[in-house]
Amino acid sequence: MSKREKTVVEVEITHPDKVLFPGEKITKGQLIEYYRRVAPVMLPHVEGRPITMHRYPRGLRGTSFIQQEAPEYFPAWIRREPVEKREGGITDRVVVDRPETLVYLANQACLTIHTWLSRAGRLEFPDRLVFDLDPPEGGFSLAVFAARELRRLLTEELEMLPFVMTTGSRGLHLAIPLDGRADFDAVREFAREVAEVMVQRHPDRLTAEVRLAKRGGRLFLDTARNAYGQTAVAPYSVRAKPGAPVATPLEWKELEADLEAQKYTVNNLFAHLDRRGDPWEALRQQRFSLVVARSKLDRLRADFRPEPLFA
DNA sequence: GAAAACA
DNA sequence: TGTTTTCAACGCTAG
């Protein structure tokens, strides 16, 4: 990693008055200003991670698309990382490593940024595990319940310290910093087994069923984010929803009262940040090993295994 | 949003 | 030249 100063770059802004969120009349200029201002706290979380862009050039109501590859027409100062596709071939992916990139992407009408759970240089080895808590429509209280219970399992029984954020959509994410020694398959398998313990304990409220029809009003514990080339919404990313909600890292005590998945938006995020600072600051200094948690989980599962049935 | 294709 | 068309993902899971 070079310590040389990056040269200053100017980002040309086009159509700053174009309304991207018609409900609140939030313009592209306001989106750009949001990302410019949040950059100092957002950058450390996304640095080095390949991203996926969710672009809405005609605003929230217009057609959108997901962009994975860094196009040639992006300026040369945008960092690109060559990435192997699982099924052969290499593509260049954008990696955010400076505030100007966030500004440039906002000008491209990229409302939402998703990131890999690994970073350039060790793309096969995630440094973050994400439990994606997906409640049914209107079931945010289920997400709060699941977050509390999952936190208790992780801290009291597996000796890991998870961090929580609103996704700005419907649910919550729990994130755990990893030491990068386990590959995606091992991390995902671990997450899946933790999820299955949770489902066993609360079968009426939680499920690991991918099929919507089989969830039956239960919260989906989505562990498939923990895979090579897969992504999760970035902390402090805006979501493409009315009100311009923001994926917002929280302190655990905030999980108590009047929380909602879309509580924080581009219009009130900085008040939260002024009050709390970055609640995930400490995440960046922790590094949990899967080895210890693995063996504790195995014991747990053995205890929960049903008694052998006799014919 | 921007490049390519078209009139 | 101005206008219209085209393009912009991918990996896991269950069956």
Next chain:
DNA sequence: CTAGCG
């Protein structure tokens, strides 16, 4: 392999 899903 495909459909569903995120």
